[in-house]
Amino acid sequence: xxxxxxxxSGGTHCTLIQGMYDLTTKAGLTATENSTYISWVQSxxxxxxxxxxxxxxxxxxxxxxxxxxxxxxxxTIIYSKVEFVNISSWSAFQNVIQISREWTFESxxxxxxxxxASGNCKLFDLLLSASAPDPAKQTALQAFIDTECKPxxxxxxxxxxxxxxxxxxxxxxxxxxxxxxxxxxxFYSLKLNGFFAFSQWSDAAESYYKETIYESILEGEGFxxxxxxxxxxxxxxxxxxxxxxxxxxxxxxxxxxxxxxKTVEQRLTLISMKFSESIDLSYTYFxxxxxxxxxxxxxxxxxxxxxxxxxTIPPTCGCxxxxxxxxxxxxxxxxxxxxxxxxxxxxxxxxxxxxxxxSLSTDITESSDFTDASDSTSPSTSGVSDATSFSTxxxxxxxxxxxxxxxxxxxxxxxxxxxxxxxxxASEASSxxxxxxxxxxxxxxxxCACS
Numbered sequence: 001x002x003x004x005x006x007x008x009s010g011g012t013h014c015t016l017i018q019g020m021y022d023l024t025t026k027a028g029l030t031a032t033e034n035s036t037y038i039s040w041v042q043s044x045x046x047x048x049x050x051x052x053x054x055x056x057x058x059x060x061x062x063x064x065x066x067x068x069x070x071x072x073x074x075x076t077i078i079y080s081k082v083e084f085v086n087i088s089s090w091s092a093f094q095n096v097i098q099i100s101r102e103w104t105f106e107s108x109x110x111x112x113x114x115x116x117a118s119g120n121c122k123l124f125d126l127l128l129s130a131s132a133p134d135p136a137k138q139t140a141l142q143a144f145i146d147t148e149c150k151p152x153x154x155x156x157x158x159x160x161x162x163x164x165x166x167x168x169x170x171x172x173x174x175x176x177x178x179x180x181x182x183x184x185x186x187f188y189s190l191k192l193n194g195f196f197a198f199s200q201w202s203d204a205a206e207s208y209y210k211e212t213i214y215e216s217i218l219e220g221e222g223f224x225x226x227x228x229x230x231x232x233x234x235x236x237x238x239x240x241x242x243x244x245x246x247x248x249x250x251x252x253x254x255x256x257x258x259x260x261x262k263t264v265e266q267r268l269t270l271i272s273m274k275f276s277e278s279i280d281l282s283y284t285y286f287x288x289x290x291x292x293x294x295x296x297x298x299x300x301x302x303x304x305x306x307x308x309x310x311x312t313i314p315p316t317c318g319c320x321x322x323x324x325x326x327x328x329x330x331x332x333x334x335x336x337x338x339x340x341x342x343x344x345x346x347x348x349x350x351x352x353x354x355x356x357x358x359s360l361s362t363d364i365t366e367s368s369d370f371t372d373a374s375d376s377t378s379p380s381t382s383g384v385s386d387a388t389s390f391s392t393x394x395x396x397x398x399x400x401x402x403x404x405x406x407x408x409x410x411x412x413x414x415x416x417x418x419x420x421x422x423x424x425x426a427s428e429a430s431s432x433x434x435x436x437x438x439x440x441x442x443x444x445x446x447x448c449a450c451s
Contacts, residue, residue: 004090005049005057016064016096017045019088027081037078040071058103065100066189066197068093073185073199084287084301092286098305101203104196108204109160111195112153112167120145121153123167127198130190137183144175161208168205210297210306215264217297218271222256227271227303230294231255244288251278251289272307275300 004016011018020041024034048054048063072079083094111123120128124145131138152158152166176184188199195201217226231252235245251274259267278285290301297303 003057005060013045014049015088015090017041017049019086019090020044020093023082023085023087023093026085029078029081033075033078033081036075037082040067040075043067061096062100062103062196062200065097066191066200068097069197069199069203070185070189073188080291084290094301097203100196100200101207102309104200104204105207107195108201109164111192111201112160112164119150119154123192123201124149126192126195127187127190130192130198131187134186137186140180141175141187144170148174161211164205165209165212168202168209171202207306207309210302213296214268214303214306217294217303218264218267221260225259226296227267227294228252228255228259230292230300234292239291240288244285247278247285247288248292268303268307272304275304 005014007014013021021038024037027037029037044064044067048060048067051060054060054063068079072083084092087093087096111126112121118125128138128141128145131141148170149167152163152170155163158166176187188197188202190198192198192201219225220228223229223232231248234240234248240248254274255267255271258270262270275289278289290299290304292300294300294303
């Protein structure tokens, strides 16, 4: 199977770009949105894919992922429409971002280690350098780093993951607030020389933060569990069709029945399993479930991605956090405080993340057991507004299976037979992440004591 960034024989665009163009027919974009989106794809093709100055395919892939994150911030409606649509025969649009995160974990930790005489860690030095085109923003950033961030890296009692989480939360909670809230998109688009975009550092840092809070999302019984409550809120939302609401209600009741007596890890595994079963019905259920918002977390699909990644997120970059001595700074033995040179990057291509259709597992259980969760077994909904409870008068449980089958048949009939089905590609997320985790990032080996 050709790499995502190579142009197939007889083609005009590389597989990734062609797939991004093709999804416009499936995303339901308005004429204006479609024009904006096409211009965005063209700029990626010109400035990244066809840029002779960027020779490493992994670097190009990371840059494309950074542009996708920028699209999410600047064109939220467009992004929400393309987020779960398949790119060619590969996988969902947003999985480009998810795979790029796999490549940036250890480098993101490396960036928060103190290295300069001024007391700055590499992240601060690169961010200050990248923000030079806007003196006002750079001045505000310098003051913020001096007062809020340097004390964090100076704390030798904190682990690398504690440091990266604390710095991430400082930016999110204290820097990108008030009149500076609009600065977030600008700062996120900055490229950290020799590494990747600041948005990708923040994305990796957020994964470490989510490691500390995911249990709270899944704890509690019935509607005391934030995850269950998120499903229940969809039942009063105008975003979902009557059929989708009935489907979500049965899924919710299934979890209400199954969660008692299970650990958080077992609940997470159960959610991932049922998600895979559900999206096998049709692509529409991938988008329906994936986009469900979970307060304090993100969306349903973020939780599925986390279930694939959380056991493989590295706790350190292999180094010991150096002791910081005020006034003298700290330099890691053997380190090079300059920008990392990418010329020696391992010559492994994005072919490694392409998956042959013959290697895909099709052993996915049909979701007939959703019907096992009846309303009569649901726990008391005391304290929950009647408005958030789905009325069986509006939707007959007995017609759910036929409604889902009709919707799935209609959806599947409209999908191209030349591609994998959207749902099948989506259910292979864990396989893709397992493969991606062994692909080296675009930067050289860690410059710290472990090198």
